[in-house]
Amino acid sequence: DTGVSQNPRHKITKRGQNVTFRCDPISEHNRLYWYRQTLGQGPEFLTYFQNEAQLEKSRLLSDRFSAERPKGSFSTLEIQRTEQGDSAMYLCASSLALDSNEKLFFGSGTQLSVL
């Protein structure tokens, strides 16, 4: 297994368009997370799944954002009617929730630029 995989690596879109990102976690990991990172800032939590259930959503996740993990494996993050403020790196992470020592493995991210 090569780790957490994210596609595409880069996405340029025009304001108002919809975009969808995909994340393939490490195969045996049951938890999957989405984070957003803007330039010069640390990542900010957006949402997470345990298997196929979306258990927590940040207030940062507006109504234009939707995430799914239909079969408890890969996940998609969709942004509708993109705005320039959505430009950021979108990071996916996964973990195997066994105990309190939870280590997140991050993907390389999808860099979104909204023109």
Added chain:
Amino acid sequence: SQELEQSPQSLIVQEGKNLTINCTSSKTLYGLYWYKQKYGEGLIFLMMLQKGGEEKSHEKITAKLDEKKQQSSLHITASQPSHAGIYLCGADIPGGSQGNLIFGKGTKLSVKP
């Protein structure tokens, strides 16, 4: 709300020199993580600390969590160009779900050969 402050914001060192990066929390830390990020890439896990006074080392990198569990330091001995990148500290949010971490803004490290 809890905040993590990292210092310095950026650091340029000569290869072979030692350096320290600090991470200070406004509240007690219950799980402190150190990650490294190359520009435009994802985060690479370095170490996790939980207990006051805990210290962990991996190769030339040592991380410590103070007894009061409000400050952590990352120390690199005999720095190399491969150590260059952005170092981020992250912490569990008390009462939050596991994996819901807050992060500092990062410390950008450059190592001059």
